[in-house]
Amino acid sequence: MNDSSPKDPNYEARVRESFARQGLMATLGASLIRVAPGQVEIALFPSAAVSQQHGYVHAGALASIADSAAGYAALTLMPPGAGVLTAEFKINLMAPGLGERMTARGQVIKAGRTLTLAQAEVFALNDGSEKQIALLTATLMAVAGREGVKD
């Protein structure tokens, strides 16, 4: 389903530099694991600092890495100069955020000129095996020519 030809040969550096400017990712302790055309992977290590009241990873922390993974997957396919903004996302939480590592894998479903549909699956790692715990679908908007909105 991917329209997976990057219009910007520099897409990986572009995503890495943009990710480095997302203060929230540093605050959560999230790291950018993988960047490929139409696909981005972000990992988060569970701790009390990202928990909700029962000790699970907070839905908002899972949504944060999943939104960034989906958004950057979209950015890999956008032309140079465009900025990416999230118009909306929905996340379904299927199991508690418990485990040694949470990984959000974003991928583009349909890249359009203005709107891109992407999804991110979130997996929890326990004892060496991964289980899907959340599914996010997002509408990303390509913005051109707005001051301060690039990448």
Next chain:
Amino acid sequence: MNDSSPKDPNYEARVRESFARQGLMATLGASLIRVAPGQVEIALFPSAAVSQQHGYVHAGALASIADSAAGYAALTLMPPGAGVLTAEFKINLMAPGLGERMTARGQVIKAGRTLTLAQAEVFALNDGSEKQIALLTATLMAVAGREGVKD
């Protein structure tokens, strides 16, 4: 629309204690402003620590306070002993997260025995006036008798 009679007279302390256990809220610097039957308000002060790449508040940070506001609004109406979990939420982002303060106001739309529908509106304060920048709708689940899941 609210089924606004708390089944637990202790609802406010219950929400405040639960909020204090959400490590993510402390990490983001969010504070619990107001607790009323079916309504909860949470505020966040923008800074680089919660930003995305263009300097706006990250959609994930807005979603985090909105999810907690909606979830705790639901918890105010749940019977003693029940725990609240987010089954899903959707957030629409209407304007950039820019301003002096972000406030998420959660309220219950329909409280059910198992599922509660709640929404949270997020407002940005600029020069003394507030503008709505996001709208979240969430399905919250009341969980009873699961170890470690209370409030």
Next chain:
Amino acid sequence: MNDSSPKDPNYEARVRESFARQGLMATLGASLIRVAPGQVEIALFPSAAVSQQHGYVHAGALASIADSAAGYAALTLMPPGAGVLTAEFKINLMAPGLGERMTARGQVIKAGRTLTLAQAEVFALNDGSEKQIALLTATLMAVAGREGVKD
């Protein structure tokens, strides 16, 4: 919250003519009740023809009138010549679609140049009183200059 000044003085006739072209509304037996700036109301009379397996109105039929109500609420605020398309919607179903009449009331939350956020509340009428049974939030896109896409 509405940006409620119509840019097209002819907005009501425009919505009524467009609604008349929606074959699905006729097939479902839905009628356009009210058109105002940023607000549109559509009614549906329950029958076996729009039911799901338990005899309730099908979630898809409720979504159809709610999507049209939200979409036409958005169209009332769009400039002449623009066409409206649904980019996405989410609907939460809070109670069964049972009653004498289902009414979807759409209203614009935020009208933008390209994207408009609107919601529709669906109410069931029983014995003279209405109860909310569903809530839809939708992202509508204004499309200009695409052949065949007008109003």
Next chain:
Amino acid sequence: MNDSSPKDPNYEARVRESFARQGLMATLGASLIRVAPGQVEIALFPSAAVSQQHGYVHAGALASIADSAAGYAALTLMPPGAGVLTAEFKINLMAPGLGERMTARGQVIKAGRTLTLAQAEVFALNDGSEKQIALLTATLMAVAGREGVKD
């Protein structure tokens, strides 16, 4: 990801009988194409009777078949006696509903005791090739012991 062992050996007849009671499916002219554990496929033939104002298949008609496909995919994995209800769904529309046939393919992502997460992809057939035009994710609820709510 599927928890794909049917708890009811009679799952296919159960889905077919339930589908036959959905008056809306007959009204739209939709047909049940395939039933397998955790997977259900429904087709719809475009016509003026299911159109929106530009002649495309109405988002509500696409949502109707996608919701039924996701809901029945969930029902294939539910124990005998349970009824399935849609708690919420979101649909993203990626391209106009234009073509010779629309096919919604539903599949379970995670089957739970109370809540099941399912998705449905909708494809348009044109000149012998299919293109994805919509993606729905739904939360389905298993209901037991409520009068009139079975299958």
